[in-house]
Amino acid sequence: MVSKACEHGIRAVIYIAAQSFEGKRAKIADIVQHSGSPEAFTAKVLGELTKHRIIQSHTGPRGGFEMNAEKLKTVHIGHIVQAIDGDALYINCGLGLSQCNAMYPCPVHDKYVIIRNEIKEMHITTTIFELAMAYRSGKTVLSR
Amino acid sequence: MVSKACEHGIRAVIYIAAQSFEGKRAKIADIVQHSGSPEAFTAKVLGELTKHRIIQSHTGPRGGFEMNAEKLKTVHIGHIVQAIDGDALYINCGLGLSQCNAMYPCPVHDKYVIIRNEIKEMHITTTIFELAMAYRSGKTVLSR
DNA sequence: TTAAAATAAGATAAAAATATCCGAAATAGA
DNA sequence: TCTATTTCGGATATTTTTATCTTATTTTAA
Numbered sequence: 001m002v003s004k005a006c007e008h009g010i011r012a013v014i015y016i017a018a019q020s021f022e023g024k025r026a027k028i029a030d031i032v033q034h035s036g037s038p039e040a041f042t043a044k045v046l047g048e049l050t051k052h053r054i055i056q057s058h059t060g061p062r063g064g065f066e067m068n069a070e071k072l073k074t075v076h077i078g079h080i081v082q083a084i085d086g087d088a089l090y091i092n093c094g095l096g097l098s099q100c101n102a103m104y105p106c107p108v109h110d111k112y113v114i115i116r117n118e119i120k121e122m123h124i125t126t127t128i129f130e131l132a133m134a135y136r137s138g139k140t141v142l143s144r
Numbered sequence: 145m146v147s148k149a150c151e152h153g154i155r156a157v158i159y160i161a162a163q164s165f166e167g168k169r170a171k172i173a174d175i176v177q178h179s180g181s182p183e184a185f186t187a188k189v190l191g192e193l194t195k196h197r198i199i200q201s202h203t204g205p206r207g208g209f210e211m212n213a214e215k216l217k218t219v220h221i222g223h224i225v226q227a228i229d230g231d232a233l234y235i236n237c238g239l240g241l242s243q244c245n246a247m248y249p250c251p252v253h254d255k256y257v258i259i260r261n262e263i264k265e266m267h268i269t270t271t272i273f274e275l276a277m278a279y280r281s282g283k284t285v286l287s288r
Numbered sequence: 289t290t291a292a293a294a295t296a297a298g299a300t301a302a303a304a305a306t307a308t309c310c311g312a313a314a315t316a317g318a
Numbered sequence: 319t320c321t322a323t324t325t326c327g328g329a330t331a332t333t334t335t336t337a338t339c340t341t342a343t344t345t346t347a348a
Contacts, residue, residue, distance in 0.1 A: 001145060001233070004336060007240035014251055027294070036241075041337050047296065060345030061293045077252070089145070096151035097180075099288045107158055107275035107284040108221070111266050118262065122255050131251035140251040144243045148306065171324070185307045191326065204315030205323040 001119075006084040009045040011035040011142050013080060016055055016065045017132035020072055025064030036143030045084060052083040067128075077131075078123035090120045145263075150228040153189040155179040155286050157224060160199055160209045161276035164216055169208030180287030189228060196227040211272075221275075222267035234264045 002010075015034050019026040028046070032039045046065060050057045054075055055065050067075065081089060093100035094112030102109070134140045146154075156175050163170040172190070176183045190209060194201045198219055199209050211219070225233065237244035238256030246253070278284045 001236075001238065004240060008336095010252075011239055038337060040339075043295075044297095044337085050295090057295060058345080059294050059296085059343080061347060063294045063345070065295095092145075094145065095155055095286075096148060097285070097288050100285075104288060105284050106286070107278050108154075108270065109284065111270060115259070115263055115266060119259055122259055126252065126255060134251050140249050140253065141241070141244075142239075142250070144241050144248060144250075173324095182307060184309070187325075188307085188327095194325090201325060202315080203313070203323085203325045204317095205321095206316060207314085207324045209325090 002081055002089065003085050005041070005045050006081055008035070008037040008042050009049055009084050010077060010080050011037060012042055012046060012065075013049065013055060013067075013075070013128055014131045014135055015142060017067050017072055017075075017128045018136045020067040021129075021132060021136065025058065025062070025066045027064040031065070034142055049080065049083055052079075054079055054083060072129055072132075073127075075128045076124055077126045077128070078120065080128075081123055090116060146225055146233065147229050149185070149189050150225055152179070152181040152186045153193055153228050154221060154224050155181060156186055156190055156209075157193065157199060157211075157219070157272055158275045158279055159286060161211050161216055161219075161272045162280045164211040165273075165276060165280065169202065169206070169210045171208040175209070178286055193224065193227055196223075198223055198227060216273055216276075217271075219272045220268055221270045221272070222264065224272075225267055234260060 012031050012035050015031050016026045028039060028043050031037075031046075032042050035042070046055065046057070049055050050065075054071065055067050056071075057063070057065050093106055094108045094116070095106040097106045100106045100109055106112075131140070135142060156179050159175050159178050160170045172183060172187050175181075175190075176186050179186070190199065190201070193199050194209070198215065199211055200215075201207070201209050237250055238252045238260075239250040241250045244250040244253055250256075275284070279286055
């Protein structure tokens with residue numbers, strides 16, 4: 001569905017958001033301890049998300065990753081998927097045809113477009129903030 | 145979403161079904177010409193589908209692949225996905241957790257389960273026969 | 289000014305997915 | 319029985335994804 005890199009990224013950002021909500025920065029070692037992701041690989045992904053300005057990073061003692069108030073409010077899953085995996089999930093054909101559209105549809109086109117749009121809609125309407133709050137409250141978990 | 149192997153397999157089976165409907169067997173060279181898939185790789189996938197008794201194969205001259213009347217009626221996309229990709233798509237966690245469930249849900253669990261079930265439902269309710277008919281009529285295409 | 293604490297970036301490694309190749313086995317038909 | 323045709327099955331190759339390692343660079347507290 002989404003790549004492993006993307007899964008690691010989303011889990012990491014949820015943790016970062018939860019920390020940011022408490023005014024704390026999150027360091028890599030801390031993030032991967034709570035999200036159960038591999039450290040070096042997650043660092044790569046977070047670097048990418050920093051470039052895309054989805055999160056912010058600070059070097060040096062007391063550094064780490066954080067989300068500012070604006071990002072904390074506005075970032076949703078779709079932003080992260082887009083940054084890491086690109087838009088393949090949202091636009092690719094369900095049967096792998098490179099040019100499949102309403103004019104020349106593959107046999108599953110009509111049904112697939114509906115699902116694809118629901119996934120996109122779900123990603124866009126699911127904010128990191130709401131996920132971070134659910135994590136913070138203990139209602140949901142990030143690693144298992 | 146589904147693997148390339150699975151996409152090649154579904155397209156191939158749609159073509160085989162359309163041929164079977166006309167009482168003809170389909171050979172690999174013919175299948176890949178119409179489905180635009182790589183020959184050797186598709187042969188591998190079809191071997192797997194034969195083992196799972198989704199299609200039937202015959203060696204020798206006038207051989208090839210076919211679907212008998214019963215399979216032509218009953219096989220749906222879910223059967224092929226299950227045979228090639230297993231049930232990962234239908235049961236895996238949306239954030240990659242190995243143990244995520246209603247009791248210990250990941251932050252996207254509730255929303256993801258809905259989408260996952262819709263995909264499964266779509267796969268189960270979409271028969272190869274209906275896709276083969278849509279292909280045969282020219283309403284849909286298998287390669288582009 | 290310096291050492292500590294952190295990210296950044298590039299090289300490398302391992303694993304999985306995708307794809308190819310080729311000899312063996314089966315079969316229909318002459 | 320011989321031959322041409324076709325799938326089968328195992329070995330191999332390539333590409334992509336996932337992951338690690340090493341070194342450099344930045345920042346900041348003391």
